[in-house]
Amino acid sequence: MRVLGVDHRALGNKPRLSRTSDEPSHARIEKWLLGRIDAGRLLPDDKLPREEELAAALGVSRMTLRQALGSMESRGLLERRRGRAGGNIIRERQIECDLTGLPGFTEQMRRANVRAGARVIGVKRVRAGRAVAASLELGRNQDVFEIVRVRSARREPLALEETYLPAHLFAGLDRRPLTGSIYAIMRRDYDLAPHSAQEWLEPAVATHAHATLLDVEPGAALMLVTRTSFTASGVAVEHAFDRYRADRTRISLRTSVSTTVSAELTADAVG
Structure with missing residues (x-):
């Protein structure tokens, strides 16, 4: 398992959420992460950065970030594990x-x-x-x-x-x-x-x-x-x-x- 930091190259360039757009921030975050998966940069069993760190790096609230992660989880692309050793783990695309x-x-x-x-x-x-x-x-x-x-x-x-x-x-x-x-x-x-x-x-x-x-x-x-x-x-x-x-x-x-x-x-x- 790779444990990624917010500056890991697998994450690439982060979306510029400060730009005005009709698309909500959580949808743009999800699209960004899906793009990294499709490009083969984010791999199955990769562990994303801690939510508070990733939200701060993106300039959004944890609630906004969790909307994006929750959508990915519902599509079977992310596993959200609880506990001290838990986190948000990329899953094999179904x-x-x-x-x-x-x-x-x-x-x-x-x-x-x-x-x-x-x-x-x-x-x-x-x-x-x-x-x-x-x-x-x-x-x-x-x-x-x-x-x-x-x-x-x-x-x-x-x-x-x-x-x-x-x-x-x-x-x-x-x-x-x-x-x-x-x-x-x-x-x-x-x-x-x-x-x-x-x-x-x-x-x-x-x-x-x-x-x-x-x-x-x-x-x-x-x-x-x-x-x-x-x-x-x-x-x-x-x-x-x-x-x-x-x-x-x-x-x-x-x-x-x-x-x-x-x-x-x-x-x-x-x-």
Whole structure:
């Protein structure tokens, strides 16, 4: 850990907050610190100068400085540790996984301007368990392909994918290379691309098996995304459990008020 003083070269030139601007001082402080992170000057585990020293060097109150630091903390870029050995510690920048529009992991990483990687742990044809069969609307004794992969970004494991596809719809899938986008294969080779999905997001903890594959400690925080995907004609084609490292990812999802809800609100207002 580097403990930085107010004149450390990693901080560069400090913002001139005395200049008149429509942008509040705390926003300019945050932008300055983010710029140092993006430039590779402030590194993960760097400890910023003491708040009173940094505030004095910037010519602002501690409250103003804390607004900037609090915003960075909420974005996962800063850890504020308490106690005598505490302080404000720069964290590894999290990767935003945008789930809007049912993207696969490859597309999520493209949106984040990060190159995706995949390591296939196992592909096998198995009898569908009760929950998977129900989700995929399969009859008794029908098989599915179970695909387990570790997805990576910035050369680090980021997510563990456990995917189930109906075997009768995807004949020969287990003989194909699966280090790229499975959605692309489903669309290109089988004309069964996912079009809509029901997804559930919930916190989870890493088991020993998960921890080994994701390079985290057992019990580490994960974000579990459970998903059942359907084609445009309503055929269930995928049931999946995606476990994301909570220390490396932020899940985002853009939503809007549906046409039905808008119509109901309009009717209520008129009535």
